[in-house]
Amino acid sequence: MNLLEISELSVDYGVSGGTVRAVDHVSLFVQEGESVGIAGESGCGKTTVGLAVPLLLPRNATVSSGEIVLDGHSLVGRSEAEMNRLRWKSVAFVFQGAMNALNPVLRIDRQIREAITRHEPEVSKAAATTRVMEMFDFVGVSPTRAKSYPHEFSGGMRQRAMIAMALVCRPRLLIADEPTTALDVISQSQILALLNRLRRDQGLSLVMISHDLAAIKRVCDRVVVMYAGVVVEVGSSHEVLGTQGRRARAAHPYTQALIQAHPDLRGERTLSEGLRGHPPDLSTPLVGCRFADRCPKVMALCRTTPPPTTEISPGHLAACHLLSSGPS
Template sequence: MTDKTKPILVVEELNVHYDTGKGPAKAVSDVSFSLLPGERLGLIGESGSGKTTMATALMRLTRAPGRIAGGSVKLDGRDILKMSTRELRETRLRDIALIPQGAMSSLNPVMRLEEQMIDAIVAHKPGMRRAELDARVQELLKNVGLAPEVARRYPHELSGGMKQRAAMAIATSLSPKVIVADEPTSALDVVVQRQVMQTLGRLQDGLGAAVVLIGHDMGLIAQFADTVGVMYAGKLVEIGPVRQMIESPKHPYTRLLVDSLPGIEVKRELTGIPGLPPPLVDLPPGCSFNPRCPLAFDRCVRETPLLQEVAPGQSAACHLYPEHAALPPLPPMTRAHQELRP
């Protein structure tokens, strides 16, 4: 029985760099967090914030020109980044599994679904008999809400939502302790998206697994996660319990992310976030968000803020704290603010 109060996944000072002609692009920079069994962490960020790099690094699937430049990813006390190839092969899927972005294209198009599922299971449990395997396939399909006959189908015979469920069935086939889901619903319609997320939640509850859900939609993250982490230019800039993150975010970037989703109650001016994330090979000095931040002041340009506790369980990397108790109101944005800098 796993101890529910002892973190199952501990990430410390994780750094992932992409080597480029202009020097290393720090796609993940000194990121630390931990996850309790059964916890749901949502990691949110814009394109290029390092969130997918983060997901692949957690699985140690980083490929050149990317490389893990430091830190540790401890799963139940064992550092995935230091495992032998054999240990790693045994650990993936059994202890930590990935539901990749666009899972629809991660399925093998020339294999029936059941063969792909059996392949994954047999790689870890070579002794299983065919009858047991068939029973397991049926159970897994049932868990994700797919009919038994789907086992005999090829990927092209499945809809997008069904393929995403199939990828989930494979990811959970060995009852992992941690599931990493990288934008699992980004190509799906809202109704299917809701079905898939509910399926993921149900699977996770059944397994008692922890989930890292990666995405760019604050609404979706809010609907699913217990804890929300916000990534910006490779860094974790704020993390805390979902309610606090939505209702009283402390980092100006988190506030802008929440506000960029307009809701369906009152019509209001749509506010995006002015500007673009900085290129990762050429980060601005100080806080990476300072060129876009409506509250930036001189210190933000000089000094990189570190993550500090700003409320119980909530930490933000922002120089407004500890001087301020809460985030000051953001000045209204004008159209000039919204001009993009290519």
């Protein structure tokens, strides 16, 4: 059963002089217990898709089309009060850079406890304290450190604390936006191991937004690749990104370029020479395939007609004219 189903979601940001269509008719699903990665360069709309689920989009954003169904509840158009009830218990969000968003003047255990009592007022302070200690233990921070202030924690420990805070109300779905970005290599590895453990031990479903394909490969069952506000490829991480001993079978030239840009070196973040230029400006209407200007295999058709989505094998889909019409 699908825990989360996003269909034909479009999100526009109002900016001076017009609108930016950050997400354009994006569809994706997450099954119960599944872990799905959203990959793509910066500016492709990954965070916007993630924020749309718990309706945490900035004020200048409008959901212009589409449907988001979480655990059978349709979310788009809900009031803030209704959404507040669903947030935390159904879906929790760890923001990009969240580890720097802890309140510097409050001890960490208190911040997490307040997250519990704010959302579950019926829980006593003693019970909340017990739960905080359990969560500390669970995310691999010694409960003896619970009374620390944020500056006394390393980046990796603050990220663990943020994950603990996101999980205290036992949500079914965690959306983590770039949870390992800005961490050192060892902390990155520990956070990915933690996410895997949460899935295994708690049956948590996960959406992990990351431009780091190695991280997605390690944690996610499936990967959704976004480019310039649209989904260009989706499939199992094994098939699309490869595994040790099996080469990647990415079908879209953009995914192929991303994979080449990310040799499996830990900490490697820069895009290679192979993928020059930038994603297109999303404030003007786009014609044809959005990747055409940067695509090494571009054809005339790509510049005029949006590519249809083709199923390459069960569950592995990509939107590229090469797959539907072959090279001209």
